[in-house]
Amino acid sequence: xxxxxxxxxxxxxxxxxxxxxxxxxxxxxxxxxxxxxxxxxxxxxxxxxxxxxxxxxxxxxxxxxxxxxxxxxxxxxxxxxxxxxxxxxxxxxxxxxxxxxxxxxxxxxxxxxxxxxxxxxxxxxxxxxxxxxxxxxxxxxxxxxxxxxxxxxxxxxxxxxxxxxxxxxxxxxxxxxxxxxxxxxxxxxxxxxxxxxxxxxxxxxxxxxxxxxxxxxxxxxxxxxxxxxxxxxxxxxxxxxxxxxxxxxxxxxxxxxxxxxxxxxxxxxxxxxxxxxxxxxxxxxxxxxxxxxxxxxxxxxxxxxxxxxxxxxxxxxxxxxxxxxxxxxxxxxxxxxxxxxxxxxxxxxxxxxxxxxxxxxxxxxxxxxxxxxxxxxxxxxxxxxxxxxxxxxxxxxxxxxxxxxxxxxxxxxxxxxxxxxxxxxxxxxxxxxxxxxxxxxxxxxxxxxxxxxxxxxxxxxxxxxxxxxxxxxxxxxxxxxxxxxxxxxxxxxxxxxxxxxxxxxxxxxxxxxxxxxxxxxxxxxxxxxxxxxxxxxxxxxxxxxxxxxxxxxxxxxxxxxxxxxxxxxxxxxxxxxxxxxxxxxxxxxxxxxxxxxxxxxxxxxxxxxxxxxxxxxxxxxxxxxxxxxxxxxxxxxxxxxxxxxxxxxxxxxxxxxxxxxxxxxxxxxxxxxxxxxxxxxxxxxxxxxxxxxxxxxxxxxxxxxxxxxxxxxxxxxxxxxxxxxxxxxxxxxxxxxxxxxxxxxxxxxxxxxxxxxxxxxxxxxxxxxxxxxxxxxxxxxxxxxxxxxxxxxxxxxxxxxxxxxxxxxxxxxxxxxxxxxxxx
Numbered sequence: 001x002x003x004x005x006x007x008x009x010x011x012x013x014x015x016x017x018x019x020x021x022x023x024x025x026x027x028x029x030x031x032x033x034x035x036x037x038x039x040x041x042x043x044x045x046x047x048x049x050x051x052x053x054x055x056x057x058x059x060x061x062x063x064x065x066x067x068x069x070x071x072x073x074x075x076x077x078x079x080x081x082x083x084x085x086x087x088x089x090x091x092x093x094x095x096x097x098x099x100x101x102x103x104x105x106x107x108x109x110x111x112x113x114x115x116x117x118x119x120x121x122x123x124x125x126x127x128x129x130x131x132x133x134x135x136x137x138x139x140x141x142x143x144x145x146x147x148x149x150x151x152x153x154x155x156x157x158x159x160x161x162x163x164x165x166x167x168x169x170x171x172x173x174x175x176x177x178x179x180x181x182x183x184x185x186x187x188x189x190x191x192x193x194x195x196x197x198x199x200x201x202x203x204x205x206x207x208x209x210x211x212x213x214x215x216x217x218x219x220x221x222x223x224x225x226x227x228x229x230x231x232x233x234x235x236x237x238x239x240x241x242x243x244x245x246x247x248x249x250x251x252x253x254x255x256x257x258x259x260x261x262x263x264x265x266x267x268x269x270x271x272x273x274x275x276x277x278x279x280x281x282x283x284x285x286x287x288x289x290x291x292x293x294x295x296x297x298x299x300x301x302x303x304x305x306x307x308x309x310x311x312x313x314x315x316x317x318x319x320x321x322x323x324x325x326x327x328x329x330x331x332x333x334x335x336x337x338x339x340x341x342x343x344x345x346x347x348x349x350x351x352x353x354x355x356x357x358x359x360x361x362x363x364x365x366x367x368x369x370x371x372x373x374x375x376x377x378x379x380x381x382x383x384x385x386x387x388x389x390x391x392x393x394x395x396x397x398x399x400x401x402x403x404x405x406x407x408x409x410x411x412x413x414x415x416x417x418x419x420x421x422x423x424x425x426x427x428x429x430x431x432x433x434x435x436x437x438x439x440x441x442x443x444x445x446x447x448x449x450x451x452x453x454x455x456x457x458x459x460x461x462x463x464x465x466x467x468x469x470x471x472x473x474x475x476x477x478x479x480x481x482x483x484x485x486x487x488x489x490x491x492x493x494x495x496x497x498x499x500x501x502x503x504x505x506x507x508x509x510x511x512x513x514x515x516x517x518x519x520x521x522x523x524x525x526x527x528x529x530x531x532x533x534x535x536x537x538x539x540x541x542x543x544x545x546x547x548x549x550x551x552x553x554x555x556x557x558x559x560x561x562x563x564x565x566x567x568x569x570x571x572x573x574x575x576x577x578x579x580x581x582x583x584x585x586x587x588x589x590x591x592x593x594x595x596x597x598x599x600x601x602x603x604x605x606x607x608x609x610x611x612x613x614x615x616x617x618x619x620x621x622x623x624x625x626x627x628x629x630x631x632x633x634x635x636x637x638x639x640x641x642x643x644x645x646x647x648x649x650x651x652x653x654x655x656x657x658x659x660x661x662x663x664x665x666x667x668x669x670x671x672x673x674x675x676x677x678x679x680x681x682x683x684x685x686x687x688x689x690x691x692x693x694x695x696x697x698x699x700x701x702x703x704x705x706x707x708x709x710x711x712x713x714x715x716x717x718x719x720x721x722x723x724x725x726x727x728x729x730x731x732x733x734x735x736x737x738x739x740x741x742x743x744x745x746x747x748x749x750x751x752x753x754x755x756x757x758x759x760x761x762x763x764x765x766x767x768x769x770x771x772x773x774x775x776x777x778x779x780x781x782x783x784x785x786x787x788x789x790x791x792x793x794x795x796x797x798x799x800x801x802x803x804x805x806x807x808x809x810x811x812x813x814x815x816x817x818x819x820x821x822x823x824x
Contacts, residue, residue, distance in 0.1 A: 064188035071123025078103035215305035215384035225262030248275025505596035629722035726812035750783025757807035
């Protein structure tokens with residue numbers, strides 16, 4: 001469960017306290033002070049009072065049995081969630097006063113409440129228990145899972161919200177069979193609901209900060225652990241995008257690494273970052289480990305690393321001081337690219353590019369290990385080009401004459417082990433043998449170093465020899481004498497043995513939860529989650545019965561598949577034949593199997609799913625009508641009015657991509673106007689800037705993402721094709737003498753000349769003295785401009801001139817770039 005927070009706060013907002021709104025509110029100390037608070041409500045009221053969430057109606061009266069209005073409830077919930085009530089956009093209700101308007105606007109923006117009509121909220125109307133169920137479920141993002149309430153007085157419009165409260169033990173009903181849906185909620189009941197929800201809800205899944213660590217690294221911090229499986233799509237592409245702004249350096253491939261605790265995503269550039277970059281978390285794609293989506297965000301960060309790298313240590317290790325030092329390791333505070341040279345005494349050393357890896361540089365030496373040395377590093381440069389001219393540090397020489405050893409060996413699966421050593425081994429080589437029971441054969445089939453930790457080795461056992469006499473086996477691992485060897489030559493003098501117990505997986509996969517998939521207010525499918533990863537789904541083992549006890553064919557009702565992104569989930573999708581009804585799905589034993597050696601079969605299970613239209617939900621997305629392009633002007637028809645400011649604005653260039661390339665931040669984007677100047681906020685016109693289109697394309701891929709309507713709906717993924725024309729001017733790059741009287745000018749792309757044109761007014765040639773050199777003739781050969789002059793060797797400079805009629809053009813007819821000067 002996750003609390004919802006306001007979109008205006010860039011980072012996570014802690015659950016703040018609220019003031020209970022009622023007439024004549026006065027301070028009170030605790031529930032003990034109130035004469036009308038029974039033991040049923042005491043803990044909840046104490047919590048609300050202690051945390052300044054609620055106050056009494058007087059010194060002695062809490063008003064436990066008094067009802068609450070919709071306006072008062074809105075203020076309380078908005079305060080409890082710390083919503084930005086001052087800046088929330090107007091929801092358009094005409095009947096809310098200044099006291100409640102901000103709270104109502106903020107709650108509507110968060111899709112927690114809705115009005116009675118499009119223009120009325122009815123703030124003075126008493127709020128019912130079913131309405132409060134919806135507000136609490138939405139506010140704290142409560143999910144029902146497979147829980148279904150058994151109350152007889154809850155209709156289908158409110159079922160899902162009451163289910164969520166029951167599942168999370170927020171409510172237990174008025175009686176065992178009634179919820180009292182239409183009855184007004186009391187202040188005491190409200191206190192119980194909020195107290196229980198507050199003590200269940202963790203922080204929202206959202207981005208806390210985005211920080212440039214250095215030119216190579218950007219860190220994204222999340223408020224709660226992120227599910228690593230949701231960071232990539234089915235094609236294994238990163239879903240969190242790094243988009244370079246105008247003028248920013250292309251960072252090369254950006255590698256994304258999630259920390260073990262799931263809260264830090266490190267973005268590492270193959271080259272380096274410099275300039276403005278927007279880190280984009282798309283709408284409803286990335287999830288936390290709690291199953292809830294991470295809030296979408298577009299966070300722009302400037303990276304401008306101007307700090308030179310600093311040596312943090314210089315170390316060497318020998319196994320005896322009688323042995324000379326052969327290798328020195330320099331450690332820096334950031335990744336380095338080069339070092340000009342290193343001086344120790346009167347000797348100079350130069351690390352090679354292959355000996356510089358990340359923050360570490362090594363170089364070979366031959367030094368007496370009994371002496372002290374100062375090391376001077378000259379011109380150490382990081383990847384961004386920052387250079388530290390001189391820095392000196394002392395060399396620390398360590399003596400290591402201890403042989404490496406195995407510190408731990410643990411089972412990680414039925415036939416897999418992890419063996420840990422206390423130091424890195426020479427060439428990352430570990431030779432092990434293994435014995436099981438009375439078998440003479442070596443049961444170790446493979447040993448591989450962990451690519452992320454050179455002190456860990458992943459061991460695979462030959463499962464043919466396992467579990468012959470029970471569900472556990474003791475594996476005796478042996479590293480023979482001399483098998484463990486470090487880079488200094490230290491090795492184990494005796495055999496090392498470790499015993500590990502491996503256990504056969506005999507536990508069948510079991511259903512943990514069932515969640516409905518709802519789209520446009522209708523249940524369109526459901527997800528069954530197991531306690532472990534499953535495989536081999538056999539839908540022939542599913543039978544279906546409807547509410548009339550008719551036996552139906554599963555193949556006619558739904559499809560099923562193991563999720564591509566989470567092998568613990570099986571996703572069921574209803575077919576059109578699944579009309580509104582209650583369906584019982586009977587899963588026979590072995591519907592799925594786990595991934596164990598014995599492929600344990602799932603147990604038989606029956607679940608009930610209601611295919612019924614729920615209360616029409618608040619729409620969270622919308623579909624763009626279309627886009628057209630004429631003369632490099634793209635018109636997007638959103639079909640609804642979209643925002644005019646902020647990161648979700650239709651005027652925000654970062655929302656658009658053409659052939660995968662984000663539009664420049666300074667791209668001209670305006671709302672379309674009619675003939676009399678009236679602005680149409682449902683359409684925008686995008687003028688592609690000069691130089692953006694490098695080649696004409698009749699089917700350029702145009703994408704729009706992250707644009708919101710005035711009521712905060714986010715556009716569904718939109719991709720279409722538009723025709724665009726090359727608007728990048730060909731630019732003269734070089735010229736050479738190809739004959740005694742001919743110069744050949746090479747452009748950034750192939751150029752052409754129309755018949756009857758003259759280039760003499762747009763190209764000027766000069767000699768070493770700055771005198772003009774006449775052009776006698778001109779032509780284009782193989783896309784290059786060939787100029788005839790009296791003496792080609794005399795030309796030392798070429799300049800392109802702005803002219804009323806530029807005749808040198810590319811294939812698309814774009815005139816050459818003027819003002820370019822090239823020296824020979």
